[in-house]
Amino acid sequence: xxxxxxxxxxxxxxxxxxxxxxxxxxxxxxxxxxxxxxxxxxxxxxxxxxxxxxxxxxxxxxxxxxxxxxxxxxxxxxxxxxxxxxxxxxxxxxx
Numbered sequence: 691x692x693x694x695x696x697x698x699x700x701x702x703x704x705x706x707x708x709x710x711x712x713x714x715x716x717x718x719x720x721x722x723x724x725x726x727x728x729x730x731x732x733x734x735x736x737x738x739x740x741x742x743x744x745x746x747x748x749x750x751x752x753x754x755x756x757x758x759x760x761x762x763x764x765x766x767x768x769x770x771x772x773x774x775x776x777x778x779x780x781x782x783x784x785x
Contacts (some may be wrong), residue, residue: 693772695720697760698735698746706745712760718773 694715697720699706713720725731725744739746739753747754749772754763763769 693718694748694750696723696738696748696751697721698725698731698739698744699725700724700744701726703744709745709747709757712769714763715774716764716769716773718769 691710691778694718697706697713697716699722701724710720723731723735725735729732735744737748738740738751739748739755741753741756743756745756747756747760754760760769763772
């Protein structure tokens with residue numbers, strides 16, 4: 691299972707920077723959508739992430755909230771669990 695992480699951000703947003711930095715530290719790839727000044731992308735974010743503020747974060751198309759919720763997932767170990775599931779490769783057969 692691959693984990694797909696999407697994050698809607700704005701320039702100069704400290705919460706956006708913190709969320710992206712956590713994902714980078716964890717070695718997790720993500721797709722970033724900068725919605726600064728883009729009203730259509732902002733509306734898309736509100737619909738998809740069910741949030742009015744950035745960052746709007748989705749994991750496997752499921753809205754998880756923003757920066758605080760991302761850090762909560764990490765503190766519980768759930769973020770690492772998601773990443774481990776996505777990087778597990780089948781064991782090689784014994785010969």
